Each structure stands twice: as structure tokens, then as C-alpha cells.
Amino acid sequence: MSHLTELFKYVDDHQDLYVQEIPLPPIILGQLGSDPAKKTVCIYGHLDVQPANIDDGWDTEPFTLVEKDGKLYGRGSTDDKGPVLAWFNCIEAYQKIGKDLPINIKFCFEGMEESGSEGLDDLVFSRKDTFFKDVDYVCISDNYWLGKNKPCITYGLRGICYFFIEVECGGKDLHSGVFGGSVHEAMTDLIALMGNYLPLFKVIDHLQKKFAELGSPNKLKVNMGHGAKAWVSDFNHPHYMAGRKAMKTVFGVEPDLTREGGSIPVTLTFQEATGRNVMLLPVGSSDDGAHSQNEKINRSNYIQGVKLLGAYFHEVSLLE
Amino acid sequence: MSHLTELFKYVDDHQDLYVQEIPLPPIILGQLGSDPAKKTVCIYGHLDVQPANIDDGWDTEPFTLVEKDGKLYGRGSTDDKGPVLAWFNCIEAYQKIGKDLPINIKFCFEGMEESGSEGLDDLVFSRKDTFFKDVDYVCISDNYWLGKNKPCITYGLRGICYFFIEVECGGKDLHSGVFGGSVHEAMTDLIALMGNYLPLFKVIDHLQKKFAELGSPNKLKVNMGHGAKAWVSDFNHPHYMAGRKAMKTVFGVEPDLTREGGSIPVTLTFQEATGRNVMLLPVGSSDDGAHSQNEKINRSNYIQGVKLLGAYFHEVSLLE
Structure with missing residues (x-):
């Protein structure tokens, strides 16, 4: 087992080799x-x-x-x-x-x-x-x-214009029999938001306004992922x-x-x-x-x- | 390589060992x-x-x-x-x-x-x-x-009453730049269907009627997965x-x-x-x-x- 001590020390000492930001490929x-x-x-x-x-x-x-x-x-x-x-x-x-x-x-x-x-x-x-x-x-x-x-x-x-909509409900899994129908489900909010026609501008403002109108206790996160x-x-x-x-x-x-x-x-x-x-x-x-x-x-x-x-x-x- | 011929024959001859319906666990x-x-x-x-x-x-x-x-x-x-x-x-x-x-x-x-x-x-x-x-x-x-x-x-x-809604659009992946906005996207139909209030009875009929109203060329499949x-x-x-x-x-x-x-x-x-x-x-x-x-x-x-x-x-x- 003694070589394991040496092995573990090597891994600890060289951890930056394994956990690092990868450079972008060359242009x-x-x-x-x-x-x-x-x-x-x-x-x-x-x-x-x-x-x-x-x-x-x-x-x-x-x-x-x-x-x-x-x-x-x-x-x-x-x-x-x-x-x-x-x-x-x-x-x-x-x-x-x-x-x-x-x-x-x-x-x-x-x-x-x-x-x-x-x-x-x-x-x-x-x-x-x-x-x-x-x-x-x-x-x-x-x-x-x-x-x-x-x-x-x-x-x-x-x-192009990508948006990501995320609605956060519970912090853990909930039993549908116990909580179903009594919690605001994230999926319901998400469907309501995605069923909207979006304006050409101020998409994030618009979604936040619509979400506020839902009166949901859930948390909304919207961000633009990628655009051109x-x-x-x-x-x-x-x-x-x-x-x-x-x-x-x-x-x-x-x-x-x-x-x-x-x-x-x-x-x-x-x-x-x-x-x-x-x-x-x-x-x-x-x-x-x-x-x-x-x-x-x-x-x-x-x-x-x-x-x-x-x-x-x-x-x-x-x-x- | 000659043993491979024998191996393959064994696998062919015994394929029912690998591909079979598994019995339910005992009650x-x-x-x-x-x-x-x-x-x-x-x-x-x-x-x-x-x-x-x-x-x-x-x-x-x-x-x-x-x-x-x-x-x-x-x-x-x-x-x-x-x-x-x-x-x-x-x-x-x-x-x-x-x-x-x-x-x-x-x-x-x-x-x-x-x-x-x-x-x-x-x-x-x-x-x-x-x-x-x-x-x-x-x-x-x-x-x-x-x-x-x-x-x-x-x-x-x-x-309980589970329904599965499936909307089928293209048979293969489509480039968003070439097809986006010109095909009826399955996700849009799905959101439209899921944004509806459902009646207590005849859910499948209702969804099929709503889908027909969308005038979408996509294919809809609805089935009840599980109920009590x-x-x-x-x-x-x-x-x-x-x-x-x-x-x-x-x-x-x-x-x-x-x-x-x-x-x-x-x-x-x-x-x-x-x-x-x-x-x-x-x-x-x-x-x-x-x-x-x-x-x-x-x-x-x-x-x-x-x-x-x-x-x-x-x-x-x-x-x-």
C-alpha cells in the first residue's frame, strides 16, 4: 500500500494538470x-x-x-x-x-x-x-x-437570437400525490411563458413582466445565450x-x-x-x-x- | 480466427437467451x-x-x-x-x-x-x-x-390520469438557418397544446380537436399512459x-x-x-x-x- 501514498501525493501536487481551463482551438x-x-x-x-x-x-x-x-x-x-x-x-x-x-x-x-x-x-x-x-x-x-x-x-x-428560460420550483423532488395540484409547478409557468408571442425587442423584460402576471412563487431566470x-x-x-x-x-x-x-x-x-x-x-x-x-x-x-x-x-x- | 466462427454460431443458436421478455417480479x-x-x-x-x-x-x-x-x-x-x-x-x-x-x-x-x-x-x-x-x-x-x-x-x-402527447415533425435533423421559420416546429404545436386548459373528460378528443385547429402538418399522438x-x-x-x-x-x-x-x-x-x-x-x-x-x-x-x-x-x- 505504501506506493499509494506516493501516488496520491503526485496526484495532489499535479492537480492543475487535470483541472484546468482548456484553450480555444487555434484560428x-x-x-x-x-x-x-x-x-x-x-x-x-x-x-x-x-x-x-x-x-x-x-x-x-x-x-x-x-x-x-x-x-x-x-x-x-x-x-x-x-x-x-x-x-x-x-x-x-x-x-x-x-x-x-x-x-x-x-x-x-x-x-x-x-x-x-x-x-x-x-x-x-x-x-x-x-x-x-x-x-x-x-x-x-x-x-x-x-x-x-x-x-x-x-x-x-x-x-439569430437564442434565449434560455429557466423556472425553478422546489429544491428537491416532490411526490405528485402529496404536492401535485397544491404547488405551483415550474412546467406550468414555463408553458405559459413559451406560449406567448414574443416582441421583437426587450424580450427579457417582456418575459419577466408576463411571469410577474402569473403570480407564481417560483423563480425565473432568462438570459440570451447567443446572438448575431x-x-x-x-x-x-x-x-x-x-x-x-x-x-x-x-x-x-x-x-x-x-x-x-x-x-x-x-x-x-x-x-x-x-x-x-x-x-x-x-x-x-x-x-x-x-x-x-x-x-x-x-x-x-x-x-x-x-x-x-x-x-x-x-x-x-x-x-x- | 477460426474460433470466431464457432463463437458466432453459439451466439446465433442461443439468441433467445439474450433477447427475451423478462417476467414480472413475484407477488x-x-x-x-x-x-x-x-x-x-x-x-x-x-x-x-x-x-x-x-x-x-x-x-x-x-x-x-x-x-x-x-x-x-x-x-x-x-x-x-x-x-x-x-x-x-x-x-x-x-x-x-x-x-x-x-x-x-x-x-x-x-x-x-x-x-x-x-x-x-x-x-x-x-x-x-x-x-x-x-x-x-x-x-x-x-x-x-x-x-x-x-x-x-x-x-x-x-x-390519477397520465397523458402522453407526442408531436412528430421532420424525419431527420433540420438546420435552423435553412428550415427555421418555414417548417411547422413540433415544439410550437406542443406548447400550444400544453397551454390549454383540459376538460375533465374526453381529453384525447379535446387535444385532437385543438391540434386540428392549429392547421399543422405535423403528426399528433396522444395516449393515456397510466390511470387510476x-x-x-x-x-x-x-x-x-x-x-x-x-x-x-x-x-x-x-x-x-x-x-x-x-x-x-x-x-x-x-x-x-x-x-x-x-x-x-x-x-x-x-x-x-x-x-x-x-x-x-x-x-x-x-x-x-x-x-x-x-x-x-x-x-x-x-x-x-
């Missing part, structure tokens, strides 16, 4: 080219994904890319590892044909997007006068077409015209011009930090199933997408 | 005494308990009886292992003082009470003309005093008078006469199957915390309770 900043005669495009993407397990209802292992009927199945195939890879495949294709990239690129890839991009805003704002200073345009490929056949460019986002402002841009901006022309070149049609519900809060972050135009240039199709079981990206979307990014580089290089 | 029927000159009392109790884990917030191990300040802490101390044991301690005390029991006893102890007494009704009704045929009175000790100091006898129960009818008896019945006198003998006061919220559906089962008077004779105090953390029974309630059961046997033996 990758990279640069390709610095020709002052060329435009500089900042490309954002994210490398983290939603959780996935075959038991959730996937037909194949979520973390093994599987092609079936022209569809590439796997977690992150469309959100957002696939589109990130498409940028690299496009750069590689330029290299293979022995042609210089017509633009400079600044990459910003993070690993916390599915968890509210924690830490990203701080980094982008803190480097707005250094790394991000000479950026001319920002381009993000992290959303989806409106349908399955026609591409789109996205110039608006709805934003709405965003809209101008689809006739030269940067957008470059994107639209690139779409026309690859797909032969003028793209849909959309606003959508995904929050992508970094869009506004980049716009505010760089003061430059930001465009959302999706590669995936509406039925890709981001965040869902059997997430996929179509082989055709991917291959045409790589071409699209090349055409986009070209069109940007022609801008004034 | 214990017992008899003490069969003197035709004595009254026969049927005693019901249950040996199963609610789940309990020290991590739920118990101060001591829930399955180790711990006495502190005159209180006996442990899961089942008051619901219902303690009261069951009190019957036995009372019988033992009769034996220790060398006195014959003044009545015959038929025991019925089950192990599924906390799970809706599954199987008990079938057994009791199937033996109503055999084992339960010559029962004169039924007595159950499975509830609590109204307060902490004055005992009670219970002659009414509220009954309300029950009321006559507290001036000779059997109750015997109980009330026993209370007076031990506690020196006329007990409260209560109706309560616990469902105890077997009460009605025994009344209907035997056609005899059923009485609820509680031992525990209102603050015992059945189903809760730190469930306890007071030492004084337990000791006085054992005496009470003896006094009850005596009073019953005097009945016509």
Missing part, C-alpha cells in the same frame, strides 16, 4: 501572394463540424467519405470542410496548369463556428490594422443554393458583379440572389473589421442536409464549385 | 392463522421503491439506513418498506409477549407499485374466490399524516371505527380523517375484488419525503406505528 491565418499589383481576397471557412454518430441514423460512417450515386456523404462534406477544400483544389489547379494566381489570398479558418465562433471576433478586430489591413474583399463559402439546380449568391442573413445581428449587402456592388459573372461563366445562368436564415455571424464581423465588401458564395445544394443525418455534397456541385472559385478569382482580378 | 401471498372464529385482515404493502442515488442530492447513501436526530433515513424507509416491516415487528411483538394474534392475516406484497402495479389487478381478481375469498377487511399502510404531530386515517383518494380511478369510503364504517379507536389508544387523540392525492390504485382493486371495506392506515409523517431525496421515517412514528398496528388488530378482533 489559422495564412497568406498566399503579396503582389501589390493584385487584389487581396480574404477567404473564411470553418474546419469544425456538428456532432455525428452512425447511431443517429446515418446510412454510412459519418467520418468516412462515401460516394453513392454522385453524392459524397460525410459529416462536414458541405458544412464546411468540403467548401474549404474546394478553395485549395482551385489553387492547386492553377498551379498544375502553370498559371500564377491572379489575386493574393488571406485565409482565416476557425474551429469554433458550430459553437458560436467563440474567440473569432476578438482575433479579427485585434488584427484589423495588421493582418487584415490590406484586404480588398472578403468571400465566404458556407451556405447553400436555394434549390438543387440553379446556383445562388447570398447578400443577406437573418441573424442581421446583415444585408448590395448585390450590385462590383465584388458581387464579379461573383455573378463567375457564376454565369460556369453555370451559364444568372444566379439567384438570396437572403437566408443561417446566422454566419462572422460575415458582419469581417465587414465591420475590414470595412470591405463581404460576399457569400455557396457551393452546396439545398438538399445537402447540413447539421443532419447523411450530410452530403454532390460531386457535380463540388467540381463546378472548384471551377466557380477559379472564375471568381479571375473576375476579382479584373476589378478596378 | 408474495402469505397467510398467518386460519382460525374460523377470528376475523381475517388482508394486508397490502409494496417492496419496490423509487430510484435513488447519492448524486441526486442525498446526504447519506440512500440504500443504507442511517439514523440522525431521531430520523431514519433511507430509500423506502417510509414508502413502503418501513410500514411493511412495521406489520412484521408488530406480529413479532405479539409472539415475544406469548400472546396469540387476535386475527388471521393474509399478506399481499408486490414489487411493481412504483411502476403502476403491473400484473397485480389480474392476480387479485383471479384469486378473489380462492385466496382472497374469506377476507373480512383490507388494510393498507402506504401514505402519510396530514402534518407532523397528529395521526390520520385516509378514506379517499384522488385517482378516484376512491372514497365511509369513515363511520365499523372497520374505520376500529382504526380510529386504535389511533386514540396509541396517540390519545381522534385522528384526522383525510382524502389525499396519492393514487394507490390497489385500494379500489381490493375493494372491488373482495367486496370488503378497505382502510388506509398511515404510519409516516407529512415531511417524510417519499419519492424525494433524504426520504426518512421518524423513529417515534415507526415505534408508535408498530403499537398502532397491534391496537388495530385488537380492535378488529372485537368487531361483530
Whole structure:
């Protein structure tokens, strides 16, 4: 037993190794080219994904890319590892044909997007006068077409607003036979609050007022968990015209011009930090199933997408 | 690898060992005494308990009886292992003082009470003309005093009615940015249904009608999970008078006469199957915390309770 004394002392002495705050995953900043005669495009993407397990209802292992009927199945195939890879495949294709990239690129890839991009805003704002200073345009490929056949460019986002409502009743379990019907049950208060139409503003004030009207002795806690402002841009901006022309070149049609519900809060972050135009240039199709079981990206979307990014580089290089 | 072939064959051949319906736990029927000159009392109790884990917030191990300040802490101390044991301690005390029991006893102890007494009704009704045929009175000790100091006898129960409401929306996970606001969310329907006042009768019809009014494309499933009818008896019945006198003998006061919220559906089962008077004779105090953390029974309630059961046997033996 004597070794246990030593073992326990070691564990006590090194407890900070076990109980500690974990650092956020790194954000990758990279640069390709610095020709002052060329435009500089900042490309954002994210490398983290939603959780996935075959038991959730996937037909194949979520973390093994599987092609079936022209569809590439796997977690992150469309959100957002696939589109990130498409940028690299496009750069590689330029290299293979022995042609210089017509633009400079600044990459910003993070690993916390599915968890509210924690830490990203701080980094982008803190480097707005250094790394991000000479950026001319920002381009993000992290959303989806409106349908399955026609591409789109996205110039608006709805934003997002999460609230958490918590009602606390007893401090311990209560027997329904003894207390049921005589205590104010937390669930009843919660249903009453959640059955309300919420105003656009002052949500917390509104819920506290409604709760007070219930006359309940329970305790209410409301807080906003996570939010992102709405965003809209101008689809006739030269940067957008470059994107639209690139779409026309690859797909032969003028793209849909959309606003959508995904929050992508970094869009506004980049716009505010760089003061430059930001465009959302999706590669995936509406039925890709981001965040869902059997997430996929179509082989055709991917291959045409790589071409699209090349055409986009070209069109940007022609801008004034 | 060749042993695997053999192993797999064994598993295949014996699959019924692993995948099978588990039998219900036994119901214990017992008899003490069969003197035709004595009254026969049927005693019901249950040996199963609610789940309990020290991590739920118990101060001591829930399955180790711990006495502190005159209180006996442990899961089942008051619901219902303690009261069951009190019957036995009372019988033992009769034996220790060398006195014959003044009545015959038929025991019925089950192990599924906390799970809706599954199987008990079938057994009791199937033996109503055999084992339960010559029962004169039924007595159950499975509830609590109204307060902490004055005992009670219970002659009414509220009954219980559980409903399960299920609303089915998508067959897979949907991205809030793509689908949020454009699909009918199941949670919204559920809140709307749960925010309604329910009628006393035809609950399922009512919920289906309300759901239809919502015009939702989702699927609704409502079913009643578990129910028990309300029950009321006559507290001036000779059997109750015997109980009330026993209370007076031990506690020196006329007990409260209560109706309560616990469902105890077997009460009605025994009344209907035997056609005899059923009485609820509680031992525990209102603050015992059945189903809760730190469930306890007071030492004084337990000791006085054992005496009470003896006094009850005596009073019953005097009945016509």
C-alpha cells in the first residue's frame, strides 16, 4: 500500500494538470501572394463540424467519405470542410496548369463556428490594422443554393437570437400525490411563458413582466445565450458583379440572389473589421442536409464549385 | 480466427437467451392463522421503491439506513418498506409477549407499485374466490399524516390520469438557418397544446380537436399512459371505527380523517375484488419525503406505528 501514498501525493501536487481551463482551438491565418499589383481576397471557412454518430441514423460512417450515386456523404462534406477544400483544389489547379494566381489570398479558418465562433471576433478586430489591413474583399463559402439546380449568391442573413428560460420550483423532488395540484409547478409557468408571442425587442423584460402576471412563487431566470445581428449587402456592388459573372461563366445562368436564415455571424464581423465588401458564395445544394443525418455534397456541385472559385478569382482580378 | 466462427454460431443458436421478455417480479401471498372464529385482515404493502442515488442530492447513501436526530433515513424507509416491516415487528411483538394474534392475516406484497402495479389487478381478481375469498377487511399502510404531530386515517383518494402527447415533425435533423421559420416546429404545436386548459373528460378528443385547429402538418399522438380511478369510503364504517379507536389508544387523540392525492390504485382493486371495506392506515409523517431525496421515517412514528398496528388488530378482533 505504501506506493499509494506516493501516488496520491503526485496526484495532489499535479492537480492543475487535470483541472484546468482548456484553450480555444487555434484560428489559422495564412497568406498566399503579396503582389501589390493584385487584389487581396480574404477567404473564411470553418474546419469544425456538428456532432455525428452512425447511431443517429446515418446510412454510412459519418467520418468516412462515401460516394453513392454522385453524392459524397460525410459529416462536414458541405458544412464546411468540403467548401474549404474546394478553395485549395482551385489553387492547386492553377498551379498544375502553370498559371500564377491572379489575386493574393488571406485565409482565416476557425474551429469554433458550430459553437458560436467563440474567440473569432476578438482575433479579427485585434488584427484589423495588421493582418487584415490590406484586404480588398472578403468571400465566404458556407451556405447553400436555394434549390438543387440553379446556383445562388447570398447578400443577406437573418441573424439569430437564442434565449434560455429557466423556472425553478422546489429544491428537491416532490411526490405528485402529496404536492401535485397544491404547488405551483415550474412546467406550468414555463408553458405559459413559451406560449406567448414574443416582441421583437426587450424580450427579457417582456418575459419577466408576463411571469410577474402569473403570480407564481417560483423563480425565473432568462438570459440570451447567443446572438448575431442581421446583415444585408448590395448585390450590385462590383465584388458581387464579379461573383455573378463567375457564376454565369460556369453555370451559364444568372444566379439567384438570396437572403437566408443561417446566422454566419462572422460575415458582419469581417465587414465591420475590414470595412470591405463581404460576399457569400455557396457551393452546396439545398438538399445537402447540413447539421443532419447523411450530410452530403454532390460531386457535380463540388467540381463546378472548384471551377466557380477559379472564375471568381479571375473576375476579382479584373476589378478596378 | 477460426474460433470466431464457432463463437458466432453459439451466439446465433442461443439468441433467445439474450433477447427475451423478462417476467414480472413475484407477488408474495402469505397467510398467518386460519382460525374460523377470528376475523381475517388482508394486508397490502409494496417492496419496490423509487430510484435513488447519492448524486441526486442525498446526504447519506440512500440504500443504507442511517439514523440522525431521531430520523431514519433511507430509500423506502417510509414508502413502503418501513410500514411493511412495521406489520412484521408488530406480529413479532405479539409472539415475544406469548400472546396469540387476535386475527388471521393474509399478506399481499408486490414489487411493481412504483411502476403502476403491473400484473397485480389480474392476480387479485383471479384469486378473489380462492385466496382472497374469506377476507373480512383490507388494510393498507402506504401514505402519510396530514402534518407532523397528529395521526390520520385516509378514506379517499384522488385517482390519477397520465397523458402522453407526442408531436412528430421532420424525419431527420433540420438546420435552423435553412428550415427555421418555414417548417411547422413540433415544439410550437406542443406548447400550444400544453397551454390549454383540459376538460375533465374526453381529453384525447379535446387535444385532437385543438391540434386540428392549429392547421399543422405535423403528426399528433396522444395516449393515456397510466390511470387510476378516484376512491372514497365511509369513515363511520365499523372497520374505520376500529382504526380510529386504535389511533386514540396509541396517540390519545381522534385522528384526522383525510382524502389525499396519492393514487394507490390497489385500494379500489381490493375493494372491488373482495367486496370488503378497505382502510388506509398511515404510519409516516407529512415531511417524510417519499419519492424525494433524504426520504426518512421518524423513529417515534415507526415505534408508535408498530403499537398502532397491534391496537388495530385488537380492535378488529372485537368487531361483530
